[in-house]
Amino acid sequence: MKFNYKFQNLLGTVYRKGDIVFSHDGNSVISPVGNRITVYNLKQNKNITLSVESHYNYTAIDVSPNGSVLLAINEKGEAQMISLVTCSVIHKYKFKQQVNAVKFSPDGKYFAACCGDTVFIMTAPTSYTGEFRSFIMKRVYQKAYDDVTCLDWSTCSKLLAVGSKDTTTKIYTVDYLDNINMFSLGGHTDKIVGVFFERKSLDLITVSRNGQVCLWEASIDPDDLIVSEVQISHRKRRKLQKADDSEDDIDEKNVIEKDKDYQSDDDKKSSKEEIKVKEEKRLVFTKLGRHYIGDAIRNANYRVKLTAAHYHKATKMLITGFSNGVFFLHEMPDVNLVHTLSVSEHRISSVAVSPQGDWVAFGCPHIGQLLVWEWQSEQYVMKQQGHSQDMTCVAYSPDGQYIVTGGYDGKVKLWNTSSGFCFVTFSEHSSTVTSIVFSPNKKFFVSSSLDGTVLSGHEAPVVSLAFSPTLASSRLVSASWDKTVRLWNCIETSTDCEVIQLTSDALQVAYRPDGEEIAVSTLDGNITFFNATSCEQTSSIEGRNDLGSGRADTDLVTAKQQLKSKAFTTICYSADGNSVLGGGNSKHVCLYSVKEAVLIKKFVITQNRSLDAISDVVNRRLLSEFGNMALVEERGELEGGDVRVRLPGVQAGDMAERNIKPEVRVQCVRFSPTGESFAVAATEGLLVYTQNAGLDGTFRPFRLETGSTPAAVKSLLEEGSWGRALLGALQLNEHHLIQQCVEAIPPADIELTVRDLEEEYRERVGGSVARLLQDSRHLEHLLVWARALLAGGRLPHTVLLALEKVLTLKYSQLSKICDFNKYTIRCIKSVAEIAPKQEDVEMDTDNESSGRGTFSDTD
Missing domain, CATH: 2.40.10.480 (Thrombin, subunit H)
Structure with a gap:
């Protein structure tokens, strides 16, 4: 089994906080989800989470006018310039404090960001000049008396309107203009929430928090703005003018004064007219009116x-x-x-x-x-x-096409792994959902909750249950805090059971996919394996040190003591049963080999420092002579106060009622039945990891020989040596080479080619065909491959599930297309049958009106 799992998507959480924006074409919505960014495609009904990850939660984002660059800034002021073409970070920049708003100019040359009472105007990477200019400062304004809240650009990209908490709106310029320097607009009695320029105009709309809307009319048009020839400030220009005047000779000044005395009346009039024209072209805003929005709901509350x-x-x-x-x-x-x-x-x-x-x-x-x-x-x-609180349990459907989740909010949600959307929510539970199990036939699933469930036989609370995965067995295993694991026959009514004694309290129990072995995680940080038939211990893994310490800001114990309390609260077997995945109150998820009892790989699920217990050390800046300052509540202007301290003894509180710093935890881990992915239910949401060999740029050959090269594979394809070419592509393990071979082999030779392959190669071809069926247009050709693989010999259970998953999806898509075509043809046929009848009726009506009808004998 391969272990090159990479992060693919984030489910269970759709929005945290911050700005949401539409893409350039308007078909997608870009939403910040914690320290990640998710793009929801509304046309294709799919979502994808970018692989870019920040150290803190994103709060301000914006897309460039050409739609190729995304500017994302987190709550600590760390800005990332992200390319939406390659989905990678182009450049980074650090502001000194939190950025309240960011906006690209309509021409794409600049962007503005406001931090506190300061507004920064910087150059942006643009395709107009063909050069990359990253975060070069253009102008800095610090004229507001309170924090800046919102901003907007004029259509000409020359003016910037900025609203702030001081109830004023100020007009700033990118370049120095002759007929405007800076303008301030009042008239509101609460902080400004939005400022907006009109299209192709300098007219302005301002909106405040108490529902006031003010309309402002500009005295000039955007074309009337005059850019100064010398780009210096007006104050510096006046100083230079005074210096030039002092250097002039007195005699020249006297001559000028004499000339002024002899000026004619026409010259005086012309000079006055020039001054009047300059004043008329100067930008002035006039308030047209003030309106109030939402008075009815604000009067009620x-x-x-x-x-x-x-x-x-x-x-x-x-x-x-x-x-x-x-x-x-x-x-x-x-x-x-x-x-x-x-x-x-x-x-x-x-x-x-x-x-x-x-x-x-x-x-x-x-x-x-x-x-x-x-x-x-x-x-x-x-x-x-998503779930309003943390998720507690996860379960895959038998074909891996759906994921069902349960949370502390008592809700059960069903997610589509292909689209990433939730399509049904169940709210029947009135308390925390503790476990979810899918039925083998995919038709239903069962959930348990804390709202009233009984099990009996243990001397302490039962923390985990697992049914045998084999259909021939009806055994149930239960784990409890009484340091025992009991195996029951769930069909018989007898209370007799087999008891396995443990060295510590049990936390989780899991069955191997073949039902021959069980794994138990205990409070001492170990994972112990037992034979399901003889109840004898087969092996053990000590993984406490692999989870890491992860100290919270309010912890008073050292990292060494914190490590002693770490344990695996959730475990699961892989699809082939050769490895086990475990997680707990840590940012790490560990993958172990059962046979060798060694750590294979450790996954870091998040780097979000907005969560607690991410770092292994405590911030020394919070320690003072009065104690740990993290234990002091912070109050803000939010309704009800901004509470930052966790209640004593509370592990998972209501995030909607109490604003605390959540602690990173892994609530549940589950492998997909196909073995190609696994899901982690954590504080950030439901993180899905998949393995795509050859797609991440890593060369991972399989039984490679000296003659197996890409050039040799292409040469063999040209010669028509289909079997040898496919064998070389499988040894190179390059997805695009395997695709070329699969699509190049004629349908008549597919069965013979599959028959000559060894069992291990046939398994790899089956996985590649299942992957190609998802996006390839050659559906019938790949179906011939699938039929030949199924008839050629026995395939592993994981490959069969992968084929079943993709074929079920394709069947659903084709059914919709066929139904649409069927009903469209039926509608066209009905219209075609009605049309001749209407023509006959219209013809008879015309004959009667013109008097050319048939005459009777009486007439």
Whole structure:
């Protein structure tokens, strides 16, 4: 079994906090999920999480106008320039504090970021000049009296409007302009939430937290802005002018004064007119009016605030979201109410509109909800919500196509591994879901909860149960804190059972896929293996030191003492039963070989320092003469206070009610039945790791021979030596070479080629065919391969499950296409049958109206 598992996707969590934006084409929504970024494709109904990972949670993101660059900034001010083409980090930059907002200019040459009361304007990498200029400072403004909250660029990319908590909006310039230096707009009585320029105009719209909307009219157009010939400030220009005047001779000044005395009246008039023209071309804003949004809901509850706003310049639609989950759509500039809807009962923190203006995206951080609403048809394009609290258990369907999760919130969610979306949620449980098991026939699954379940026979609480995976056996194994593991016959009513004594309290128990062995993790950090028939111990693994210490900020014990309390709280066997995967209250997930009892690989599930217990050392800056400052509560301006201290003894609190720093934990690990992936339910969400040999740039040959080279494989294909070419490609283990061989071999020679392969090579061909079936267009050709492989000999269980998974998916897709074509043809046929009848009726009507009908004898 190969162990080159790489992170593939993040499920279970769709939105944490921060900005959400649409892609350049408007088909995808980009959402920050903790310290990762997920792209939701609304056209293909799929999502993908970028492999880029930050050290802290992302809060501010924006996409360049050409859609090729994503600028993402975390809560500590660390900025990353990410290429959406290669999904890699181009450049990094460190701001000194948290960035409240970031925005690209419409021409893509600059971007603005606001930190505290300071606004930075920097150059951005652009395709117009063909050069890469990363984070070069252009202008810096520090004119606000409080933190800057929002900003927006004018269409000409010359002006920048910035709103702040001091209830004012200031106008800044990128270049030095002759007819404007800096402008400040007042009129609001609360902090500014949104500022927006009109399209191809300098008119401005400002929105404050108390629902006030002010409209501002500019005195000039964008084309009237005059860029200074010398790019220096007005103050420095005046100083230089005074210095030049002092260097002039007195005689020259006298001559000038005499000339002024003899100026004619026409010259004086012309000079006054020039001054008047300059004043008319100077930018001045005039308030046209003030409107109030959401008065009805704010009068009912004075705590309701306007928390998010967005303006679509093309359609002149203003979208505002409130802290009670209600949003409004208004048509500007008349502020006419178009639509209103309540999406939840929690705060809307971010709003985005697609470039076409038909889709509106909302993000609710308290419940982790992300939804896209089509306001014209009043329908949900996407509505996804993860678990509001941590997940506790995970289970794969027998074919690996679905994942079911349970959480502390009592909800059970079913996820599609191909699309990454949740398509059904069950809320029948009233307490924490403890375990989930799928039925072998994929038709149902069973969940258990703390809302009332009994087992009897142990002397302490039962912490884990596992059924035998073989259909011929009806045995059940249970693990308890009484330091015993008991094997039961779940069909018989007798209470007799086989007891296995342990050296410590049991935490988790798991059956090997063949049902011949069980693995038990105990409180002392060991994983012990027993024969399921004789109940004899076969081997043991000591893995406490592999988990790592992971000290929290409020811990008062040393790392050495902390390590003594580490243990594997969740374990599972791999699909072939040769290895076991374990995790616990740590950022590490360990993969062990059962036979050799050694560590094969250690996976670091997250590097997010916004979580607790990530680092092995305590920050010494928090230690003072008064004690650990991490134990002191921090209060902010949020409703109810910003509580940062965990309640005593509480391991998993309600994140929506108490704002604490969550601790990194691995609640559950499960291998896919196909063996190609495994899922980790952790504090960050459900992380899915897959193995794609040859796709990560690593050369991993299999029984390589000296004559097996890419050139030799291509030469053999040209000669028609199909078997030898396929054998060389399998030895090189390069996916693209295997694909060339599989697609080049004629259908008539596939059966003979498979028959000549050894068993190990045939297994590898089966895995490659299952992978090719997912995306290849040559469906019938690959089906011939699958039939030949199934008829050629016995394939491993994992390969059969992989083929079943992809064939089930293809069957579903083809069924939808066939149904669509069938009903379309039926509709066309019905219309074709109705059309001649209508033509006959129309012809008869025309004959009667023209008097050319048949006459009777009486007439």
